[in-house]
Every structure is written in structure tokens, then in C-alpha cells.
Amino acid sequence: MFFAPGEPQRAAMLDLRTVAQNLPQVAERLSHRGPGIDLTPVGELANARRQLIQETEAARAQQKSESAQLGRLIKSDPPAAEKLRATLKGLSERVKAGDQELERLEGELTQLLLGIPNLPHGSVPVGGSAADNRLVRYGSAPKPQFAFAPLEHFELGEKLGILDFERGAKVSGARFTFSSGAGAKLERALISFMLDLHTSRGYRELLPPFLVSPDAMTGTGQLPKFAQDVFRTVALDEKGELKRELFLIPTAEVPVTNYHRQEILDGARLPLSYAAYSPCFRAEAGSYGKDTRGLIRQHQFQKVELVKFAAPETSYDELEKLTADACEVLERLKLHYRVMLLCTGDLGASSAKTYDLEVWLPGQDAYREISSCSNFEDYQARRAQIRYRPAPGEKPRLVHTLNGSGLAVGRTVVAILENYQEADGSVRIPEALQPYMGGMARIEP
């Protein structure tokens, strides 16, 4: 039913039954993401699992009813009871063996399913790389013109004394930075500005834990695929052995999406919208040599994240709204940007559809991603078991989860520095932000 014509938005990922019963269709749609996904083992394992369940459950049903009979026999006919007990012993062992094998099969199957990315939505353009992403629109602010050669943000930041990359490296290593003075204040102002904007537009503010359990990381799909991209923390016991492990969140998406893990939400209250500030920690494995200078790619940065839990019928409308809410930050800051629709080849593994917001950076002479807004459909919800009851008495269904940055704070600082720079090296503060800066209108050396 998930693949009925005209209903592509219902396409679900990771649902074993759907995948197993629609192998060719699923494989076809996954092929748009690129080669290398083989579903045959999934089909084979699914069949083996089904068969084993039937056998084991039949044996268990027999065991159960005869076991009850044994209970009665013990009182009425002890010798017969002893005889039956001996038979049941054997049956019990068969059942246990079947259970073990089933557990093994299902573990293997889960590992396979975890490795399969989400199915792209029908409206996502097919393409192999970022070059095939589709331009959706530009924001209202025009591209700024400069009568001088605009500097990159790190040059400005160092000259203004508000970004200290050297000391960041001294204390923590590469890709760590101190913001100081007006720079630190600017970050704080941006966070408040963004949260105030979003909460005034219907989001509930949430300040989440910054460390999460391995379960939470799996629920949103960070594990096991991206284990190398995250920081893991451990607590040791007296003997120096692992007592507990927690992960530094790579985005507030992780704690906030897991906020409703294993819950059945009231359908009448959907969509639920949250705006969460958090620092984000990323190991950035595999990006050596990329954006080595400046704030663009740090191991730690701050972000305000928007998260929604929506009914499947409305999730794509909510994606448009969420994207517009993220855009609104750039609109108010009067920064030039464009909205891109990611193609199948550039789409994140968990996402069914993603819009990237790319802000113009005159110092780099390039558009750079400052927000990524995605609909994950029920891909995350299935793992995290987040459901909703459409109406009282009805069956629970999986919700659709969405999220997007609103926005990445560090990159917003970059955009402000580069777009609002003056010939003398000073930087104006966008009007919308001035109330949050104690009225400051300009950062000067």
C-alpha cells in the first residue's frame, strides 16, 4: 500500500514488511541516491525470520497449553504428570533454541536496515551531486555591492579583536575558537534574537541536554553510520573501566527529536513545534583541509534548531513553513541568500527531502550553507517509536519528524561580518539585532 500510485509521500523506510514486500520498487528508488545498495540479503533474512517465527510460536503454543494441563495433573494424577513433565522439558528446549536463533536473525536484519537510507520524496530532483541541486528562490535582500575588496570574516574578526583562533588552538586544538568582546556578545545576541523570533511564531523553546545516550543517537540515525563524526565521552569507575558512555550532541535535533521517544502523541495537538538552542560538537572526520580557516567548520558551534512532529498528511506543508521560518531570520537580518532543493545524490541518509539555505559571503565570493531543513517522514520516528493517535479510539501511527537550523549561529556571525563590513574594517550591526546588542550599531577596532 505504501507504493500505491499517487501516494509517493507515504513511502516509508526501514519498515521491514514494506521493504521485504516491495524489494524491486524500493531498490529502484534507492538507486537514485547512488549505486551500492543491495537489498537481496534483506529479503532472504526476512523470509527466514517469518518461517522461524511460525515454527517457534507453534511450539510455544503447544508448550503453553500442555504446561497448564500439567498443573492440573499434578493434583489428580502424579505419575502421568511426571511423564508429561519429561516431554515438556524437551519442548521447552526447542522453544528456547528457536528464540535464540530468532534473536540472532533479527539482530542481523536490524543492522542491515539501519544501513539503508531513507527513500527520497517524489519531488526531489534526481542527481548525482551538489551540482544537480535545484535553485528554488532568492531571499529579498539583494547581493551587496562593495567599492572595495571585501575581506573574509576571519581577517575582519582578528582585526577587530573579536575572534581569536590562535588561542582557541592553543587551548583546545584546531577548529576551536574564542569569541571575545563584541564577538561573544554578538553570538549571545543572535541566539536570543533567533529564539524570540521563533517562539513568537509558535515554537516552544526547549533547552535540551547536550550529552545524550547511545539510544538517542541511534533514534535519529547518527549511529551507527556516523560514529566517526561525533565525540564520545566516557565516565570511568574506580578501576578505570567504562562505567557509562554519552555522546556530545552534533545538533539539538538529537535530544529534541528523542524528546518524544516511545510516546503516543495526541493527534489533535499536532504539529508540535520546538525551537532549541544548543552548542553542537562534531569531529569533522573526513573533512581535513576543508575550511581550515575561520568559523565555517568548527568542532564546536552554536545553533538554534527547529524541530516539528507532524501528521503524515501535513508534513510537507510543515516543511515549507519550517523552511520559511528559517528564512525569516535571514530576512530580518537583511542578508542575501538563496534556497536550494537538494537532489537525490546530495540528500542526507535520513532525509526524504531537504532545502538548504545558502547565505551569500562576499569575502568568499560564494554561497554557503547556513541552514538545512528536512522532512524525515517516519524514518526517524520508526526507530525512536514516536507515534500519534489520529483520533480517540484509532490506531496509533508513526509521526513525521522535521527539522532545520534556524540558524547556525557561527555561520550567521560570518555572514554578518562579511556582508556588513565597511571600508575602514568596521562592521555595522543589523538593525534587528541592535536591541540585543545594548543599542550597539557598529563594531570598531
Add this chain to the structure above:
RNA sequence: GGAGAGAUGGCCGAGUUGGUCGAAGGCGCCUGACUCGAAAUCAGGUAUACCCGGAAGGGUAUCGGGGGUUCGAAUCCCUCUCUCUCCGCCA
């Protein structure tokens, strides 16, 4: 960190000499009756997942998680997690 108590269905709350307990009772919710309508009252229904089946329906699992004892565990044993109370420490 030390001492103790607890974790049962949407919620509250029985059940711990192991057997027919998916689990009494209450609340909530749904359906019907009564009513012009509502409230109150009465009757019935009311978990989730998986497997078989076209369906009706049937089967299996789940009483915080995991493991064990047993023919059989919500009930016994071990372990982990979480919550609460008291003491200590601490931003």
C-alpha cells in the same frame, strides 16, 4: 558518595506461599439507551507489537531493561537503569 523504598495497562492502583493473570477495581476514553440537547444514570467496549488469514478470527510476546531457575514467573534469584526519602558533598 553512604543508608533505605519503589518501578504493573492512557492515568491511579490490586496482585509477591510460582500455574487458567494481558493482569481485579477506579478514573479517563469510545459506542448505545434515557434526553429537545447536555449533565447525571444504566449497558457494552476500551493496550501495543509480531505471525497466520481475503475477512471473520486465531496464535505469540510484553507487568522498568537484561540474564537465570522451572514443564510453567508480574510473582523466586542475579544484574543494570530510573524514581523517591534521609545523610554527606557540590555549580
